[in-house]
Amino acid sequence: xxxxxxxxxxxSTTNVxxxxxxxxxxxxxxxxxxxxGAMALAAPLLADRSGLDAVxxxxxxxxxxxxxxxWWPLGTDHLRRSVWAQFVxxxxxxxxxxxxxxxxxxxxxxxxxxxxGFFGGRLDGVLMRVTEWxxxxxxxxxxxxxxxxxxxxxxxxxxxxxxxxWPSTARLVRAxxxxxKQRLFVDRSRSLGAxxxxxxxxxxxxxxxxxxxxxxxxAVPISIxxxxxxSFLGLGxxxxxxxxxxxxxxxxxxxxxxxxxxxxxxxxxxILVVVLxxxxxxxxxxxxxxxxxxxx
Amino acid sequence: xxxxxxxxxAHVRFGDAEAVDGVSLEVHAGExxxxxxxxxxxxxxxxxxxxxxxxLSGGSIEVGKQRDxxxxxxxxxxxxxxxxxxxxxxxxxxxxxxxRADEKAKVATALSRAGLRPxxxxxxxxxxxxxxxxxxxxxxxxxxxxxxxxxxxDEPVASLDASIRGEILALMRELVDESGLAIVAVTxxxxxxxxxxxxxxxxxxxxxxxxxxxxxxxxxxxxxxxxALLSVVPEIDRMxxxxxxxxxxxxxxxxxxxxxxxxxxxxxxGEAERLGILERCxxxxxxLRVVSPTGSxxxxxxxxxxxxx
Amino acid sequence: MTLLEVSDLTVTYRSRSGDVPAVRGVxxxxxxxxxxxxxxxSGCGKSTIAGAILRLLPPGTGVTGDIxxxxxxxxxxxxxxxxxxxxxxxxxxxxxxLHALNPVQRIARQISEPMLLHQTQPTKRSAATRVHELLxxxxxxxxxxxxxxxxxxxxxxxxxxxxxxxxxxxxxLIADEPTTALDxxxxxxxxxxxxxxRVERGLSMIFITHDLSVLTDVCDHLAVMYAGRIVEExxxxxxxxxxxxxxxxALAAAxxxIGDPASRMRPAGLGGDPPDPAHxxxxxxxxxxxxxxxxRCxxxxxxxxxxxxxxxxxxGADADGVRDRLAACVLVGST
Numbered sequence: 001x002x003x004x005x006x007x008x009x010x011x012s013t014t015n016v017x018x019x020x021x022x023x024x025x026x027x028x029x030x031x032x033x034x035x036x037g038a039m040a041l042a043a044p045l046l047a048d049r050s051g052l053d054a055v056x057x058x059x060x061x062x063x064x065x066x067x068x069x070x071w072w073p074l075g076t077d078h079l080r081r082s083v084w085a086q087f088v089x090x091x092x093x094x095x096x097x098x099x100x101x102x103x104x105x106x107x108x109x110x111x112x113x114x115x116x117g118f119f120g121g122r123l124d125g126v127l128m129r130v131t132e133w134x135x136x137x138x139x140x141x142x143x144x145x146x147x148x149x150x151x152x153x154x155x156x157x158x159x160x161x162x163x164x165x166w167p168s169t170a171r172l173v174r175a176x177x178x179x180x181k182q183r184l185f186v187d188r189s190r191s192l193g194a195x196x197x198x199x200x201x202x203x204x205x206x207x208x209x210x211x212x213x214x215x216x217x218x219a220v221p222i223s224i225x226x227x228x229x230x231s232f233l234g235l236g237x238x239x240x241x242x243x244x245x246x247x248x249x250x251x252x253x254x255x256x257x258x259x260x261x262x263x264x265x266x267x268x269x270x271i272l273v274v275v276l277x278x279x280x281x282x283x284x285x286x287x288x289x290x291x292x293x294x295x296x
Numbered sequence: 297x298x299x300x301x302x303x304x305x306a307h308v309r310f311g312d313a314e315a316v317d318g319v320s321l322e323v324h325a326g327e328x329x330x331x332x333x334x335x336x337x338x339x340x341x342x343x344x345x346x347x348x349x350x351x352l353s354g355g356s357i358e359v360g361k362q363r364d365x366x367x368x369x370x371x372x373x374x375x376x377x378x379x380x381x382x383x384x385x386x387x388x389x390x391x392x393x394x395x396r397a398d399e400k401a402k403v404a405t406a407l408s409r410a411g412l413r414p415x416x417x418x419x420x421x422x423x424x425x426x427x428x429x430x431x432x433x434x435x436x437x438x439x440x441x442x443x444x445x446x447x448x449x450d451e452p453v454a455s456l457d458a459s460i461r462g463e464i465l466a467l468m469r470e471l472v473d474e475s476g477l478a479i480v481a482v483t484x485x486x487x488x489x490x491x492x493x494x495x496x497x498x499x500x501x502x503x504x505x506x507x508x509x510x511x512x513x514x515x516x517x518x519x520x521x522x523x524a525l526l527s528v529v530p531e532i533d534r535m536x537x538x539x540x541x542x543x544x545x546x547x548x549x550x551x552x553x554x555x556x557x558x559x560x561x562x563x564x565x566g567e568a569e570r571l572g573i574l575e576r577c578x579x580x581x582x583x584l585r586v587v588s589p590t591g592s593x594x595x596x597x598x599x600x601x602x603x604x605x
Numbered sequence: 606m607t608l609l610e611v612s613d614l615t616v617t618y619r620s621r622s623g624d625v626p627a628v629r630g631v632x633x634x635x636x637x638x639x640x641x642x643x644x645x646x647s648g649c650g651k652s653t654i655a656g657a658i659l660r661l662l663p664p665g666t667g668v669t670g671d672i673x674x675x676x677x678x679x680x681x682x683x684x685x686x687x688x689x690x691x692x693x694x695x696x697x698x699x700x701x702x703l704h705a706l707n708p709v710q711r712i713a714r715q716i717s718e719p720m721l722l723h724q725t726q727p728t729k730r731s732a733a734t735r736v737h738e739l740l741x742x743x744x745x746x747x748x749x750x751x752x753x754x755x756x757x758x759x760x761x762x763x764x765x766x767x768x769x770x771x772x773x774x775x776x777x778l779i780a781d782e783p784t785t786a787l788d789x790x791x792x793x794x795x796x797x798x799x800x801x802x803r804v805e806r807g808l809s810m811i812f813i814t815h816d817l818s819v820l821t822d823v824c825d826h827l828a829v830m831y832a833g834r835i836v837e838e839x840x841x842x843x844x845x846x847x848x849x850x851x852x853x854x855a856l857a858a859a860x861x862x863i864g865d866p867a868s869r870m871r872p873a874g875l876g877g878d879p880p881d882p883a884h885x886x887x888x889x890x891x892x893x894x895x896x897x898x899x900x901r902c903x904x905x906x907x908x909x910x911x912x913x914x915x916x917x918x919x920x921g922a923d924a925d926g927v928r929d930r931l932a933a934c935v936l937v938g939s940t
Contacts, residue, residue: 002400005384074328491861
């Protein structure tokens with residue numbers, strides 16, 4: 001990139017960031033995410049790991065179903081474990097799985113979508129039939145089968161979510177690629193001697209990236225919710241604390257009947273707030289994506 | 297004369313449609329050739345074939361190196377990627393061929409030549425920040441940066457406001473006069489041809505039906521189709537308007553004999569019958585024949601053939 | 606007898622970044638059976654005027670002035686009166702025929718829609734008969750009545766739009782760029798059709814286009830617009846052959862007369878671009894591009910004034926019914 005273009009891109013990007021910050025929904029979403037992200041990263045500082053261990057908690061004299069107190073800010077569960085520790089350490093799983101699964105979804109979905117859309121023909125047909133198969137297969141049975149066959153671990157959850165989510169991204173991307181492919185500037189590029197690789201890199205991708213980014217920011221909350229669902233159903237990693245697992249335990253141990261609100265409210269609200277934050281960011285980004293609107 | 301493009305019996309077929317059905321043509325350095333016709337005439341397909349983005353089903357086209365032929369498009373807004381800066385757009389041809397040496401200087405020169413001065417002011421802009429006429433100049437600059445021998449312009453001013461057309465056309469003529477560039481301008485606008493073209497080729501249903509110097513063809517058109525086209529141009533008073541009935545023809549159903557005969561005013565008025573050529577018009581295909589002493593004016597018409605022999 | 610009288614029309618669009626004056630004090634009139642051509646380029650306000658006459662502009666748009674259609678003030682009508690007038694007194698043929706037609710409805714249905722809405726045809730059957738009549742009138746084979754828009758060519762779609770506009774037998778037809786994007790021969794066919802409709806049905810017309818040469822054949826009277834104002838008007842023949850305003854001259858020169866040696870190898874055009882209505886130049890809005898501008902042009906705003914000793918007062922006519930010639934330029938008539 002040369003200096004006139006670099007200067008302009010820098011100015012445009014700065015402009016987008018500034019406008020993002022100025023938009024209230026975007027700002028709120030970003031702040032919330034930063035807070036939760038910081039919490040997840042700083043987990044060792046915020047809550048001692050021993051709070052997750054039932055044996056250690058018993059030794060420490062933790063009560064069963066204790067309501068929130070000085071030592072246990074969010075109370076304890078049926079195994080005397082600190083709910084606060086589970087919440088803080090659980091956020092790591094929820095956020096990590098959410099992000100990692102989205103990366104898989106976007107990567108596979110974009111690859112398939114661009115290949116099918118750009119090259120068309122037989123390849124498009126084959127890829128689309130595969131995509132449709134994955135779309136049609138009911139999610140839960142597939143997830144259960146995969147989790148059972150592969151075993152219950154964080155990486156397998158990520159795999160399961162990725163495998164079941166990429167088709168909708170692929171279809172979206174393919175539709176956009178089909179539109180961009182028809183545009184006159186692609187013809188122009190070809191008439192200048194461009195190869196397919198050049199056209200995909202310089203013309204297709206930049207005009208598809210906005211869609212992908214918006215799709216990604218909306219896919220993360222979906223992945224988080226899916227992880228929560230899977231953990232709630234007992235398909236998640238039994239060794240790791242996660243918000244979904246907390247909800248699972250709360251449900252099966254009748255936390256509601258016991259009025260142990262401190263066990264199911266924090267993870268529930270946590271999920272709600274994080275998902276909302278991503279949605280706000282995604283919507284704001286969608287509005288800002290076009291350079292034509294950027295400088296107005 | 298230096299010939300820069302040679303088209304020899306070119307054919308392009310799309311499914312069962314013969315878009316270009318046997319066209320032979322030469323373009324010379326330093327001239328502007330107008331390719332005139334309606335939709336379905338094959339003029340755009342022919343030009344895309346010359347550029348190399350459309351493959352031929354038959355015949356051949358010789359243009360030297362691919363980079364020697366560059367295109368200017370009808371829709372300057374659509375032809376520019378809205379996410380690229382003007383600099384990137386003009387430099388694209390060079391970058392594709394990995395000719396990075398002196399890139400900035402070449403881009404600046406091309407922008408200046410296309411009338412965008414000072415070039416630095418435009419380099420960092422996005423297409424939506426400049427006007428329609430300026431966008432077309434950017435397209436022209438993007439083509440000129442490759443130092444082509446031939447410029448293929450597809451309706452170069454059709455989407456531009458009327459008052460700025462003259463400037464773009466003048467620019468094109470300037471580029472031809474100062475550097476020996478050749479231009480093939482595809483258009484349905486005969487006024488454009490009168491303004492800048494040295495020669496005109498009139499196309500109908502995939503063939504050239506008349507070709508010659510602009511003064512000859514527009515001053516004394518020989519083919520009934522050319523005469524009809526000319527007669528409906530609003531500024532023409534000297535001719536009785538001959539509005540052809542029916543739609544522009546479908547390349548999937550090419551008529552027998554002379555492909556123009558179903559719409560030909562000579563057939564419709566009975567003139568063809570009186571001349572005794574009606575059978576030939578309906579049954580025998582007709583080729584281009586010379587009709588001027590200078591050898592530059594060719595027409596494909598049975599009525600003209602008759603008088604020529 | 607005047608069918609349409611527009612007086613001092615001003616239209617201002619409201620946008621987030623401020624008000625945009627699209628039309629700035631335009632007055633024009635159309636006689637019964639007469640035809641007015643409105644010429645100009647993008648941003649001059651001509652399409653806005655068409656929308657204003659039928660009150661089709663976005664809600665909130667500022668419209669002042671008078672629009673008298675057969676004596677009734679369109680701007681003062683309530684929604685009921687307005688709906689009754691739309692299509693039955695005045696109809697519009699839009700540009701971009703492909704986008705003006707509903708792609709999932711057959712054209713017969715679309716043509717009969719206004720008839721049934723306005724009850725000019727009481728039953729579906731009588732409407733169907735009328736649709737056939739209209740298709741014949743516009744030169745379309747009646748068997749195409751069941752076709753979808755994408756099955757028709759550009760010229761055919763334009764004819765469908767004209768048939769739709771004629772559905773309720775309006776007095777005034779407004780054609781907004783009806784032949785742009787059509788082939789030369791198809792354009793000639795459409796113009797021929799419009800001309801014959803005028804003659805056969807006494808239809809009054811407003812023809813909007815940027816192609817000045819087309820207007821001379823189809824219209825009696827011509828008004829050239831620039832930056833929201835009329836800058837020249839008069840009988841179409843003389844305005845085209847003897848333009849007084851420098852902009853009219855430039856517009857006319859953009860469509861050269863074939864065979865005229867003056868335009869051979871000499872394309873004529875103006876520098877600059879048509880002005881953005883949101884940022885108009887000071888004084889005469891044309892001065893930045895005007896080939897004969899003087900210093901005072903940048904500071905003096907200009908209004909339409911009669912030239913060549915007309916009766917004056919704007920839209921008067923002399924004893925022969927020939928309308929005034931008017932131009933908005935400080936340099937005109939100052940010799």
